[in-house]
Amino acid sequence: MQNFTFQNPVKIVFGKNSISQLDQLIEPKARVLLTYGGGSIKRNGVYKQVKTALKKRKVFEFGGIEPNPSFETLSKAVELGRKEKIDFILAVGGGSVMDGSKFIAAAIPFKGKNTWQIITSQGAAVKSAIPLGTIVTLPATGSEMNTYGVISRKSTKEKLAFGSPLCYPKFSILDPLTTYSLDKKQLRNGIVDTFVHVCEQYATKNSKAPLQDGFAESIYKTLIDIAPAVMSGKKDYDARANFMWCATMALNGLICQGVLQDWSTHTIGHEMTAFFGLAHAETLAIILPAVWKFELNKKADKLAMLAENVFGINKGTKKQKAEAAIKHTVKFFNSVGMPTSLASYNLKPADCEVIVKRAAEQGWQIGENLDINANTLRKIFALAK
Ligand code: NZQ
Numbered sequence: 615m616q617n618f619t620f621q622n623p624v625k626i627v628f629g630k631n632s633i634s635q636l637d638q639l640i641e642p643k644a645r646v647l648l649t650y651g652g653g654s655i656k657r658n659g660v661y662k663q664v665k666t667a668l669k670k671r672k673v674f675e676f677g678g679i680e681p682n683p684s685f686e687t688l689s690k691a692v693e694l695g696r697k698e699k700i701d702f703i704l705a706v707g708g709g710s711v712m713d714g715s716k717f718i719a720a721a722i723p724f725k726g727k728n729t730w731q732i733i734t735s736q737g738a739a740v741k742s743a744i745p746l747g748t749i750v751t752l753p754a755t756g757s758e759m760n761t762y763g764v765i766s767r768k769s770t771k772e773k774l775a776f777g778s779p780l781c782y783p784k785f786s787i788l789d790p791l792t793t794y795s796l797d798k799k800q801l802r803n804g805i806v807d808t809f810v811h812v813c814e815q816y817a818t819k820n821s822k823a824p825l826q827d828g829f830a831e832s833i834y835k836t837l838i839d840i841a842p843a844v845m846s847g848k849k850d851y852d853a854r855a856n857f858m859w860c861a862t863m864a865l866n867g868l869i870c871q872g873v874l875q876d877w878s879t880h881t882i883g884h885e886m887t888a889f890f891g892l893a894h895a896e897t898l899a900i901i902l903p904a905v906w907k908f909e910l911n912k913k914a915d916k917l918a919m920l921a922e923n924v925f926g927i928n929k930g931t932k933k934q935k936a937e938a939a940i941k942h943t944v945k946f947f948n949s950v951g952m953p954t955s956l957a958s959y960n961l962k963p964a965d966c967e968v969i970v971k972r973a974a975e976q977g978w979q980i981g982e983n984l985d986i987n988a989n990t991l992r993k994i995f996a997l998a999k
């Protein structure tokens with residue numbers, strides 16, 4: 615096991631009707647910036663619950679944070695926050711609203727010339743941040759309990775991640791009832807994103823960390839168990855509650871401690887969203903199986919472990935088990951209605967040359983083996999056809 619330092623300060627308030635607890639979580643005198651997306655919270659009643667719970671606090675609103683939140687949109691919120699001297703941000707929505715709000719929180723007090731430096735420095739330039747709380751309405755990213763934000767810049771077709779411990783939410787409210795208004799595509803995307811987060815932290819080299827492996831396998835198994843009930847679209851509270859907690863636990867810093875991580879699928883996927891406009895999880899489902907095929911030998915130990923401990927495959931050589939893990943993962947993605955090839959989106963490996971070009975310009979060496987570069991990336995796109 616590798617050395618690590620671990621601290622996660624986020625207070626989680628979980629359960630039915632927990633939005634009403636906002637009143638105890640935010641200072642009565644706070645000047646709150648309420649941030650949200652395109653309006654789902656107004657349609658499903660969450661906005662009303664939030665406004666009621668905030669009581670007579672001074673609340674400013676910034677709606678319209680789009681999926682894959684853009685620097686361009688968020689910069690308007692930064693202007694508003696500075697003008698109104700807000701001292702608390704309440705992000706209500708999915709990963710895009712939470713990520714965008716972390717950027718706003720870091721950008722308002724930012725002293726540098728250009729707040730884009732927050733992103734180009736991957737968060738290192740963040741020296742202070744306005745305190746932030748979240749109410750999650752889409753289980754997927756784990757943003758509610760981590761330091762990361764992924765921000766897009768439309769003008770340059772970039773999509774990049776940043777992270778700073780100053781961007782940990784002070785609290786996050788997780789009410790599974792808020793997920794009842796999600797459509798099947800959003801549910802599918804959330805399940806796949808969560809699953810792939812576990813993969814990026816599990817399917818590397820064997821770090822001899824069976825406790826972390828066991829946590830990860832437990833998230834995989836829970837997701838596989840609850841997926842049919844979640845995807846049925848029925849108001850199955852326990853299925854939604856377990857889904858929500860899986861998503862948070864998959865990317866809150868617990869399962870990655872002491873183990874090697876990959877994240878190449880995410881890095882490649884972010885570029886595919888930036889260039890082709892695919893949803894985050896759609897890109898992951900195309901790329902993950904291709905990365906695994908490309909890395910089959912180097913990942914064989916952990917993929918075989920996935921086959922045995924999660925998919926129940928006990929026969930065959932290590933390599934055969936690793937191959938079976940890839941097949942079963944693809945089958946699982948397909949079972950929730952998620953396509954797993956470029957062709958499903960009318961894309962060809964040749965269309966991905968724009969990403970290969972960017973990888974060459976930036977000198978990529980990604981994945982736990984640092985062996986994914988512009989040349990090998992081309993092979994991965996060929997495997998994803
Ligand atoms: O904008 P509104 O109207 O709220 O609608 C949203 C949006 O259209 C809708 N939605 C959210 N909750 C809803 C709902 N619709 C009905 N009922 C509800 N309860 O869902 C749509 C997608 O929302 P979005 O926030 O974009 O989805 P998601 O949570 O999947 O977030 C994706 C973003 O997070 C980043 C992704 O790259 C992407 O930009 N990620 C962030 C990570 C992190 N912070 O750690 C890690 C992830 O790997 C990921 O990269």
Ligand code: ZN
Pocket residue numbers: 755807810811880894
């Ligand atoms: Zn993700």
